[in-house]
Amino acid sequence: MMAEQRAVIDTEQSSRYVCLSLGRQALLLPQHDIRTLESVLDVSIEGRPVNGVGWLRFEKGRWPVYCCNEELQPLPVMPLQQRICALLTCASGYFGLLCANVATVPGAQLRIRPLAAAMARPHSPLCGLTLYHGRVGLVSTAAHLAVLLQAEAAIRQQAASGRQADHG
Secondary structure (H helix, E strand, O other): OHHHHHOOOOOOOOOEEEEEEEOOEEEEEEHHHEEEEEEHHHEEOOOOOOOOOEEEEEOOEEEEEEOEOOOOOEOOOOOOOOOEEEEEEEOOEEEEEEEOOEEEEEHHHOOOEEOOOOOOOOOOOOOEEEEEOOEEEEEOOHHHHHHHHOHHHHHHHHHHHHHHHHHO
């Protein structure tokens, strides 16, 4: 299934991407995957989700927030440099990803290449690679990152606990 999803990344020149800086790593996502940008100061660290660093309240919901290192592995703490929370859209709602910087990138500036077969791992969130400001940029989607971070499970768990609180 992941191999099928990797092929659907929009590489048309008319599309726009957002570059999230994770340390020295550039992570590029389709712009339509980003719902909003919030301050890390708005992230509550009470009752952290699995693999997450906290929760963000948005549109009458409470959404899990994650922080990744340059290898896209979840971190248990928020690095001081990552002060922006990009709220990403996924099937069950939203999840946040902390980053240091955000920039929009016209698709015409990118030449996204598919992953080489040797790099394609079954559970990798990567859809492709590109050269961005003289360094290799990782291309992914919110859906792929949600799988990696187990965001959907955290959202379902939060929704279930909210329903129990409403009926309890």
